[in-house]
Amino acid sequence: MKLTKDNIVKVISENSEYEFFGLRHDSNAYEIGEVVNRSHQWYQDDPTEWGEDLPYNEELGLWDGGELDGTCAITINENEIEKAIDASNRYDGDHLYLIASSYAWGGNDYMESIMAEAVVVAEFE
Numbered sequence: 001m002k003l004t005k006d007n008i009v010k011v012i013s014e015n016s017e018y019e020f021f022g023l024r025h026d027s028n029a030y031e032i033g034e035v036v037n038r039s040h041q042w043y044q045d046d047p048t049e050w051g052e053d054l055p056y057n058e059e060l061g062l063w064d065g066g067e068l069d070g071t072c073a074i075t076i077n078e079n080e081i082e083k084a085i086d087a088s089n090r091y092d093g094d095h096l097y098l099i100a101s102s103y104a105w106g107g108n109d110y111m112e113s114i115m116a117e118a119v120v121v122a123e124f125e
């Protein structure tokens with residue numbers, strides 16, 4: 001499906017059982033309706049400075065603070081779709097999904113939310 005404002009609005013309206021929606025770039029391939037893996041808390045600064053001994057991910061160049069209680073995504077609402085698309089472009093991944101959840105809370109990054117038991121409702125080109 002092509003990434004357009006109209007397509008996002010259409011998918012959101014077709015999935016009204018969910019309250020929260022987000023755009024997520026991901027390297028994993030998911031099917032529509034599949035629950036997305038939980039995200040990890042990543043740290044850029046060495047956590048030993050504040051007394052933590054966390055594993056270092058050589059590939060990402062970040063410290064892994066462990067699995068979160070949900071999946072990170074850029075929050076989508078019908079009033080700021082273009083803004084959310086632009087914000088999501090800061091992330092990498094082979095796939096771009098619209099994910100949905102009944103529960104979400106704020107994340108650390110700009111326009112980010114963490115979505116509990118998030119499911120894929122659309123994949124975009």
